[in-house]
Amino acid sequence: MNPEISHLYDALDKVMGYIYPNELELQWSILIVMYPYVTGLVAGAFILASLERVFNVESVRPTYRLSLLAALSFLLVAPLPLNMHLGHPERGFEIFLTPNTTSAMAMFGFVYAWYLMAVLLVEVWLEYRPQIVGWSRTEPRPLVRGFYKILTLGVTDLTPGALHLDDVVGKTITVIGLPSAVLLHGYVGFIFGSVKANPWWSTPLMPVIFLFSAMASGIAAVMLLYMFLSWTRGVRIDMRCLDTVAKFLLTAIIVAFTLETLETIQKAYEAEEHFDILALLVEGELHFSMVFVQIFLGSVTPVVLLGLAQIFELPEASRKSLYAVSGVLSLIGIFAMRWNVVIGGQFFSKSLRGFTTYKLHLIGREGLLAALGVLVLAFLILAALLRLLPPWEPEHAPAGAGGGGGART
Numbered sequence: 001m002n003p004e005i006s007h008l009y010d011a012l013d014k015v016m017g018y019i020y021p022n023e024l025e026l027q028w029s030i031l032i033v034m035y036p037y038v039t040g041l042v043a044g045a046f047i048l049a050s051l052e053r054v055f056n057v058e059s060v061r062p063t064y065r066l067s068l069l070a071a072l073s074f075l076l077v078a079p080l081p082l083n084m085h086l087g088h089p090e091r092g093f094e095i096f097l098t099p100n101t102t103s104a105m106a107m108f109g110f111v112y113a114w115y116l117m118a119v120l121l122v123e124v125w126l127e128y129r130p131q132i133v134g135w136s137r138t139e140p141r142p143l144v145r146g147f148y149k150i151l152t153l154g155v156t157d158l159t160p161g162a163l164h165l166d167d168v169v170g171k172t173i174t175v176i177g178l179p180s181a182v183l184l185h186g187y188v189g190f191i192f193g194s195v196k197a198n199p200w201w202s203t204p205l206m207p208v209i210f211l212f213s214a215m216a217s218g219i220a221a222v223m224l225l226y227m228f229l230s231w232t233r234g235v236r237i238d239m240r241c242l243d244t245v246a247k248f249l250l251t252a253i254i255v256a257f258t259l260e261t262l263e264t265i266q267k268a269y270e271a272e273e274h275f276d277i278l279a280l281l282v283e284g285e286l287h288f289s290m291v292f293v294q295i296f297l298g299s300v301t302p303v304v305l306l307g308l309a310q311i312f313e314l315p316e317a318s319r320k321s322l323y324a325v326s327g328v329l330s331l332i333g334i335f336a337m338r339w340n341v342v343i344g345g346q347f348f349s350k351s352l353r354g355f356t357t358y359k360l361h362l363i364g365r366e367g368l369l370a371a372l373g374v375l376v377l378a379f380l381i382l383a384a385l386l387r388l389l390p391p392w393e394p395e396h397a398p399a400g401a402g403g404g405g406g407a408r409t
Contacts, residue, residue: 028342030368034081037338038374043215048063048245048248053170070382071181075120077374084365084366118173119181129155130158132151182211188207205263220326223246226241226245242320247310249302250307294340297336298334298337302325306322
């Protein structure tokens with residue numbers, strides 16, 4: 001039997017009721033799951049950085065530079081899942097040549113370019129400029145010294161007035177970048193929320209849910225990175241910083257989980273014609289990924305663990321363990337949430353009478369390895385940035401870095 005016909009019969013065996021012929025295969029794969037997940041890490045990491053720069057939360061200062069570099073690393077790979085899913089990545093630049101203001105996906109290109117070029121790159125450069133100037137003068141390796149000299153962009157003034165101007169401009173950029181980060185990820189939720197043909201996605205709460213879950217994922221990722229890098233470098237963790245970051249993580253998880261619960265309660269109370277198929281979906285195909293992974297492991301458990309760390313005066317070692325477990329579980333739970341929205345939202349047919357199927361392949365353009373490759377690439381970029389622009393400066397800034405390496409007063 002023809003393999004395609006055999007696959008068709010296998011899909012039909014899982015159908016309950018009837019579906020339209022073009023719904024036998026899901027159109028959006030794990031790459032589209034990875035896309036909002038990665039952009040969420042960007043938004044969450046930048047929002048954590050803005051706590052110190054905009055809202056003067058000095059206790060999170062040790063994670064400021066790390067948050068910027070993490071946001072930049074994930075932002076650089078954010079469009080890759082879309083390009084890999086659509087094919088012909090070389091055509092991506094055409095959205096800038098022939099802009100379509102009525103397309104939310106096309107407008108993402110402009111939001112992305114603005115956020116990358118005008119916000120993150122400028123803020124990272126301003127933050128590191130004193131060190132870059134110092135490295136361009138003292139780095140013993142000629143090629144690396146030349147690279148840092150290029151990064152100075154010819155601006156080598158390290159007088160107090162110049163450093164103060166850097167600080168003022170940097171803070172202004174952060175203030176502008178904060179709503180940009182919200183727009184970057186809020187628009188992802190808008191795309192799903194505006195698909196009115198799908199009752200799973202069509203809710204005005206979708207952008208807000210995506211935004212707060214993004215905050216949780218980005219904060220959790222930076223917290224884990226900070227703990228890991230401190231451990232690998234043999235440096236003592238700033239517990240005041242870690243406790244504060246954990247509090248913000250707890251707040252973001254609670255708000256995101258509350259919004260998701262409110263949305264579910266509203267759908268159950270309204271009980272429109274699509275509610276029966278959604279209930280069957282949650283009880284069947286999505287029971288494990290939603291009830292166990294997303295809700296229990298990814299939301300309830302981190303809230304309990306982080307809450308215990310806040311309520312009781314636990315030793316540092318115990319708090320570190322609770323924070324690490326909570327961070328990992330929250331990242332898993334938020335990925336499960338993205339999976340349930342993207343994949344789960346395609347599991348039921350437009351007829352509301354049957355279920356479609358999705359088989360996650362290991363290899364291929366839209367396979368599991370391709371999706372994992374996006375995350376691996378982001379961490380490789382982050383490793384390179386950590387090598388070139390150490391986030392634990394200015395404590396060990398090289399001579400000539402300009403008196404304290406540009407630490408803000």
